[in-house]
Amino acid sequence: MNGTAPVEINSWERVRAELMRRIGERIWKPGDRIPGEEELAREFGCARATVSRAMRELADSGLIERRRRAGSRVRASPDRKAVLRIPIIRLEIEGRGMAYRHRLVEKSELRPPVAVAARLGLPTAETLLHLRSVHMGDGRPFACEDRWLNPGAVPGVGQVDLERISINEWLVLNAPFTGGDIRFSAAAASGMEAESLSIEAGLPVFVVERTTWNDDTPITWVRLAYPSGYSLTTRI
Amino acid sequence: MNGTAPVEINSWERVRAELMRRIGERIWKPGDRIPGEEELAREFGCARATVSRAMRELADSGLIERRRRAGSRVRASPDRKAVLRIPIIRLEIEGRGMAYRHRLVEKSELRPPVAVAARLGLPTAETLLHLRSVHMGDGRPFACEDRWLNPGAVPGVGQVDLERISINEWLVLNAPFTGGDIRFSAAAASGMEAESLSIEAGLPVFVVERTTWNDDTPITWVRLAYPSGYSLTTRI
DNA sequence: AAGTGGTCTAGACCACACC
DNA sequence: GTGTGGTCTAGACCACTTC
Numbered sequence: 001m002n003g004t005a006p007v008e009i010n011s012w013e014r015v016r017a018e019l020m021r022r023i024g025e026r027i028w029k030p031g032d033r034i035p036g037e038e039e040l041a042r043e044f045g046c047a048r049a050t051v052s053r054a055m056r057e058l059a060d061s062g063l064i065e066r067r068r069r070a071g072s073r074v075r076a077s078p079d080r081k082a083v084l085r086i087p088i089i090r091l092e093i094e095g096r097g098m099a100y101r102h103r104l105v106e107k108s109e110l111r112p113p114v115a116v117a118a119r120l121g122l123p124t125a126e127t128l129l130h131l132r133s134v135h136m137g138d139g140r141p142f143a144c145e146d147r148w149l150n151p152g153a154v155p156g157v158g159q160v161d162l163e164r165i166s167i168n169e170w171l172v173l174n175a176p177f178t179g180g181d182i183r184f185s186a187a188a189a190s191g192m193e194a195e196s197l198s199i200e201a202g203l204p205v206f207v208v209e210r211t212t213w214n215d216d217t218p219i220t221w222v223r224l225a226y227p228s229g230y231s232l233t234t235r236i
Numbered sequence: 237m238n239g240t241a242p243v244e245i246n247s248w249e250r251v252r253a254e255l256m257r258r259i260g261e262r263i264w265k266p267g268d269r270i271p272g273e274e275e276l277a278r279e280f281g282c283a284r285a286t287v288s289r290a291m292r293e294l295a296d297s298g299l300i301e302r303r304r305r306a307g308s309r310v311r312a313s314p315d316r317k318a319v320l321r322i323p324i325i326r327l328e329i330e331g332r333g334m335a336y337r338h339r340l341v342e343k344s345e346l347r348p349p350v351a352v353a354a355r356l357g358l359p360t361a362e363t364l365l366h367l368r369s370v371h372m373g374d375g376r377p378f379a380c381e382d383r384w385l386n387p388g389a390v391p392g393v394g395q396v397d398l399e400r401i402s403i404n405e406w407l408v409l410n411a412p413f414t415g416g417d418i419r420f421s422a423a424a425a426s427g428m429e430a431e432s433l434s435i436e437a438g439l440p441v442f443v444v445e446r447t448t449w450n451d452d453t454p455i456t457w458v459r460l461a462y463p464s465g466y467s468l469t470t471r472i
Numbered sequence: 473a474a475g476t477g478g479t480c481t482a483g484a485c486c487a488c489a490c491c
Numbered sequence: 492g493t494g495t496g497g498t499c500t501a502g503a504c505c506a507c508t509t510c
Contacts (some may be wrong), residue, residue, distance in 0.1 A: 010497080011498070011499080012499090015363070020414075023412065024412040024414070024450070026412075030409065033494045036475085036476065037476080037477070038476090044282065046499080047499065047500045047501065047502095048500095048501090048502095049479095049498095049499075049500070050498085050499065050500085052244075052477075052478075052479090053498085053499095055477090056477095056478090061473045062319070065506085066477065066478095067476080067477080067507090067508075067509095068475085068476050068477045068478075068506070068508055069475055069477075069507065069508040069509050069510085070475095070476075070477095070508070070509065071475090071476065071477085072476090072477085074491090074493085077320050077324060077408050077409065078322075079320075079321045079324070080319070080320060080321070080322065080416075081318070081319050081320070082314060082317070082318060082319075082320045082418065083298075083315050083316070083317050083318075084315075084317070084318045084470070084472060085313070085315045086313070086314075086316065086317070086472075088313060116485085119480080121505090172313050173266070173312065173313065176259065176260040176262075178256070178260070179471070179472065180316075180471070180472045181469060181470065181471045181472065182318065182465050182467065182469070182470050182471075182472055183251075183351065183466070183469045183470075184420050184442070184467060184468045184469075185442055185465075185467035185468070186421075186422035186423070186440040186441055186442035186443070186462075186464050186466075187422070187423075187440055187464055188439070188440050188464065190502095203424070203440075204422040204424050204439075204440030204441070204464075205422055205440070206420070206421055206422035206425055207422070212472075214260065215388070226422075227395045228421070228422050228423055228424065228440075229420035229421075230421065230422075231419050231420060231423070232419070232420045233417060233418070233419045233420075234320070234417065234418050234419075235416070235417045236320060236415065236416045236417065236418055236448075245481075247480080248479080248480090263493095268478095272494085272495065272496080273495080273496070274495090277480095282480080283480065283482065283483095284480085284481095284482090285480075285481070285482090285498095286479085286481085288496075288497075288498090289480095291496090292497090302495090302496065302497095303488090303489075303495080303496080304487070304488045304489060304490095304494085304495050304496045304497075305487095305488065305489040305490055305491090305493085305496075306489070306490075306494095306496090307494090307495060307496080308495090308496080334494075353481045407485065442483085445492055462505045
């Protein structure tokens, strides 16, 4: 296994490429153990830190699993990372060459439904800001938004003129967050959604539900519904 | 701005946390320039490589933008990375405590429709393997799959008994890929989908379309349709 | 206990983009 | 040119986990 002449690959990218090749061509099969950093550094004639960097990237992209003492193994089914933007809907619409307008349909302080409170990890007793808006492209409904906002988490939101700037845009620009979760699904348009989107109730809508928080403070829960025809694309 | 006493933060994680804090609390606002690596290394009393690592992670998670010579800036609207698995549907179903079964509905060699050929970047003249399957949990349809496969990209697929192992599972385990793109949407179930899923045509289905390739070789295009009720969750 | 990955350092050189 | 990030090195010590 040893005694191989150094192959003289430099830079962690070339090391990574070579490792990926060996994984891709099944020279190392799923489940197999990969040689240690030191051994690979010797083989490639580079510093261990360079191999380490390459392997860290492979682990990041889900191709291998690394554990101290146990070594690194090829993963059976890789988890790949995709970039998911939290979009400013205005820009999404303008990017399609349409004129943006939005309408604030509701703004009130209410106690949230149990399901929403649960997702935010807040007691139902506390009132939240409830906002419903419709985003339009060239005058036609593009998406409708149902949002519950924890005002304590976003100081200054009370002073914002939400007729001028949509809550979506204001939050993206002004509310930093450290984490969140996202849920995609298809549903039949509810009566309210159908009305907002000018479609018939029961027609399919693409639904994005998103919860975000800043450290341990929940910020907002939002449900966005897009009429069928919209699609969300990402690269992996 | 200088002359600050070293704050003695060690390890790139603590450096990252401190930088995140300054970004989150708007000490550095979106668009602002962040001090250079060397200056921060002096401030934190650590090596430049440590600051570099911290800032690379921040750039990776989309919080800052880095450019040589120009320095690093806080991004206005961060792109966050989420992990998207390409699931083995059998495991998805068994994970919900249901018994898995699948049915291969069609297997043929055909010239693909223009839209499919275009997505794969292949000429329509070339025949592809066309596969349609239904995945079932506890005997009820869970998802249906319409797949076009480039046989040249996956040697050995001809010998596989696709009644025994689903093409989805076989590919995840045996066809390495380097990239792909994914498209989520909602649609009204087509007649064929409705029949496969035992629902009425026109009802909402959640649709995942995925194209994968290995370097420049397209591997497969697949459309998965899930009846409403299914949702895909990810963390950001 | 020992082997593996994880991190840190100090210094060096390179690559790129802006001047 | 010149300043900034990007990478590399050699060596060291630490942390975790399995033996």
